[in-house]
Amino acid sequence: MDDLALMVDLHGDGERQSPGDDAVTRRAIALAGLPGRKNLSIADIGCGTGASTMVLARTLDAEIAAIDFVPEFLETLEDNAHRENLGQKIATHPLAMDALPFDDQSLDAIWSEGAIYNIGFENGVRYWRRFLKPDGILAVSELTWLTATRPDALTEYWERHYPEVDTASAKIAILEASGYSPLGYFPLPSYCWLANFYRPIEGRLGAFLERHDNSDAAQAIVAEHREEIAFYKRYSDYFSYGFYIARRSDG
Numbered sequence: 609m610d611d612l613a614l615m616v617d618l619h620g621d622g623e624r625q626s627p628g629d630d631a632v633t634r635r636a637i638a639l640a641g642l643p644g645r646k647n648l649s650i651a652d653i654g655c656g657t658g659a660s661t662m663v664l665a666r667t668l669d670a671e672i673a674a675i676d677f678v679p680e681f682l683e684t685l686e687d688n689a690h691r692e693n694l695g696q697k698i699a700t701h702p703l704a705m706d707a708l709p710f711d712d713q714s715l716d717a718i719w720s721e722g723a724i725y726n727i728g729f730e731n732g733v734r735y736w737r738r739f740l741k742p743d744g745i746l747a748v749s750e751l752t753w754l755t756a757t758r759p760d761a762l763t764e765y766w767e768r769h770y771p772e773v774d775t776a777s778a779k780i781a782i783l784e785a786s787g788y789s790p791l792g793y794f795p796l797p798s799y800c801w802l803a804n805f806y807r808p809i810e811g812r813l814g815a816f817l818e819r820h821d822n823s824d825a826a827q828a829i830v831a832e833h834r835e836e837i838a839f840y841k842r843y844s845d846y847f848s849y850g851f852y853i854a855r856r857s858d859g
């Protein structure tokens with residue numbers, strides 16, 4: 609089994625594949641000004657098993673294109689959508705987030721929680737903009753420094769894993785330079801990381817290793833996760849995901 613298949617095996621049973629919470633998604637929906645609008649067309653990009661997709665479907669009058677390149681995640685989302693009778697609002701698409709089939713200016717909103725880093729924040733917000741209608745909404749969460757300075761060990765760790773990590777002011781400047789007008793920003797509270805994401809993963813690591821006979825590859829993935837979790841627990845004052853909500857501007 610290659611590393612991607614192992615990651616899918618470890619994360620597929622999770623309710624979410626990145627830090628987050630239904631209440632956080634609802635807060636971003638409110639900041640985006642979407643409640644009450646009719647017949648919205650929304651893409652949830654890098655949706656995973658669809659924690660945010662389900663909140664969007666429950667909350668809004670919308671058709672949602674749920675996009676992820678892992679078909680197993682999309683199957684779980686489809687099962688969940690059918691269980692809640694939301695299947696008619698959600699269409700899944702096994703696609704790469706940097707080769708999307710939408711028409712230009714066709715979407716009311718692009719949603720993406722904990723996923724844009726896969727193609728880089730600046731690259732992603734620039735590429736996705738064309739698919740938004742004029743005044744369309746972009747709502748993305750992105751790894752963010754919470755302070756202007758921080759311990760060197762933390763800087764070194766995240767610059768090795770995600771060199772685009774930066775402060776909220778720097779991310780907002782990128783949005784402004786890329787043709788967006790910012791509407792809101794908030795950092796994710798720590799329960800989104802610990803209770804909702806890391807604790808469930810920690811509970812699955814033992815069974816994951818057993819399923820893969822303690823293979824070197826599985827042990828390496830477990831070690832990476834343990835290191836990341838330890839960094840979060842030690843340095844959570846200094847970083848989080850930031851949720852950025854912005855409107856396409858054409859001025």
Ligand SMILES: C[S@@+](CC[C@H](N)C(=O)[O-])C[C@H]1O[C@@H](n2cnc3c(N)ncnc32)[C@H](O)[C@@H]1O
Nearest residue numbers: 624625626654655656676677704705721723726
């Ligand atoms: C960290 S997970 C976040 C999932 C979900 N949004 C959530 O918050 O639980 C990132 C997701 O992006 C997907 N992904 C990564 N690279 C991708 C790409 N190039 N195209 C499409 N999906 C991708 C992964 O399969 C994964 O489901």
